[in-house]
Amino acid sequence: MSRLDMEGLSTGPAQVWGAVRLVPLMRAEPLTDLRLHREIYDKGAAGGTPSTSGGATTVAAGRRTAYTSYIPHGFVANWTGEGGPAAAYGSQFGDGRAPVECAPLHLPRKLTQRMPRSGRSGDGPSGLRFLPLHLALDGYLALHFGGPPIVWEEWTRRAVRDGLSPRAETAYRGGRVRGLADALRIFEIHPAQCGVLVYVADALAAAFVVPHPDDYRALHPSLVHDLYGELIHQYGRYGPRTVPDVPVRIDPEYIASVADLRAAAVRRQREWAEQHHDLMAGELLDESYSVRQVHRMGRFRLSRFLPPFALHRAQHIGEMITDGKGRVAYLKTFRLSDKQVRRGHVLDRLAAHDWHLGATAAAMGITVPELARRIRQLGFEELVKAHI
Template identity: 60%
Template sequence: MTVRSPAALDLTGLRTLPSQVWGGIRLVPLVREEPLTDLRLHPRFFGDGAGPVLGHVAVAPRTAYTAYIPHAFVATWTRDGSPAAAYGTQLSTAGPAGPPEHTVRLHLHRRLARREDRDRLRFLPLHLALEGYLALHFGGPSVMWEEWSRRAAAKGLSPRTEEAYTGAEVAGLADALRVFEIHPGQCGVLLHTGDTLAAAFVVPHPEDYRLLHPTLVQDLFGELVHHHALFAGPLPDFRARIPGPGIGSLADLRAAAQEEERRWARFHDATMAAGLLGPAYTWQRVYRMGRFTLSRFLPAFVPKEENHIGETITDERGRTAYLKTFRLSETQVRRGHLLDRLAAQDWHLGATAAAMGLREGELGLRLEHAGFGALLRQDVLDRYRKENRRRAERS
């Protein structure tokens, strides 16, 4: 795997259309003027749809990734630019009846991305991105300063866990996807909950999107997305208003309508989606696929701002053929921020605290609140707590 320099997402070739609203859910269609024909995606479902599927993937020696993994995507491509066909789609027709709720089936995977043929790759959508976030500085302290515990030396950040919600638990999402109008040429969607950008999903071809559109309800979403959908009231619908003066023909009306569409797209991309499209990300290449590259990316972990992780398939010019993102909660952003700052200072607590404008004890307690307290020696944590109480009493 190789890491590229920070760069922003490139959605060249995708056009934003006016949104559709269902309760607290806003769905913004993305349309390709020229669909990609030499790369195709299709789903591969695990189990019979009768119960939850727990996936277990060995990602490194003595290291495994375990998560709810209902399906995989299979990418098929051609090397000479000729059209590729979606290959081997498996549909699940099972109903809701199934095993008891406490029963969870385990599905073993050899890799997160595994080549199955010369021009075919099976990968686990979104889990490439999530594993990249969980693996962030997973080995723990690079230098064993005296504050770190024996566990930090022996296990690092193992086990590392995060919580997420399935799309079925996001209020209104299933209904929105069911009544959503799929446009001709549509190859993606930007999903907002409570007018907060929750996720982006892009595929190479309109036929792929029609096939994969229902899988959004099986995706994973962060805590912030779930809460916004649950507590948000009905969202306003942005309706175009074309003034009567100056409209003297159908051509004038068509031009005015097209200008309103362009105005909506400029507003959405510059304002509502700026938190995803504006920042630069750190990229990690996962697999080469002819002229395409499968990669995952991490944000800069800036607290109190939008932070998205995700995975892409890009062509030789860096343009996005496939995209799936996950918005991190503020707690998850703080964890990533702390780990990045520690790694930048070789895990020296004093130097990291000084770089962040904190006292060493404050940094230690932040680590504990973020769930990393077990990495510190117990006597060190007790000292930090005692110092904090004394300062609180004096103030």
């Protein structure tokens, strides 16, 4: 178990649009030897912007296992082994207003895929193509996927033969979250911004971090095509239409000069940063995660992580790229709904007791029939025999 190390990132003043609150994350020293850019997979895309009518895509997620989801784009990470500067592959000069030229791309076959070195001599930056956020979702869906390792009499033949296959979860595209598209379109991007915390009805929906401000400016619009949990969709639809935006107040009694006004503004800005850092720490940084490395990328590591599935508190899954000291260079998170947390909680308890219903129920302080009821209620009714 480990924690997220967000050293080098600081929070800026939040911006509010309706029920959406965006908190920028800034780096004092951007990373130059790791860069990210986006590849469009949606056939309806034009001018560098994915269309809203993308279909489902199926990719290989392991041996005899497939992962199917709406996948509008992928990320490509480029890095240099010597620590020197790296540019996002395929960069173009422009004023930021005209659409970039996009080459036609084939749909991905895997969740992660190595790319050949760029450059004529093959000595350019190395690259890795991966499907953003889907690494994390695949890790959650694969949680104890094999089912009972011991053939206890309580489990059906299907549970022993197929395990938890197929697993399915519901998520919503960002465009379905009320107010998010407008917020991303009109909010200001800070010069040093390398990430953002997305709040809907003041619930942390997602955290997104990239290595460099240029990467963030290019990837900022992609947030509206990301996947968000059922809870966030409900908060956007049924929650408050607006969230309070705390106004800045400076007491004029203590302002006698421009220098005093500047010092007071700096203090207020520091208070903003500390407040949002504390909110982020309460949900993300103070939690311990189970981390699994997916790829080694020079001095960087691409990993996905799962929470402890603690009940009655916010839990996030995600993926990250960390440097040699474990500091986050890239991060994307997904907030689980209460039911998804309960599913992970019950599966973890079953796996910890070799899927023995009696031992698991005793450890949870409930009866076997109550445990069987919870298993059925969480969508695993076909795994338990009817007489239990």
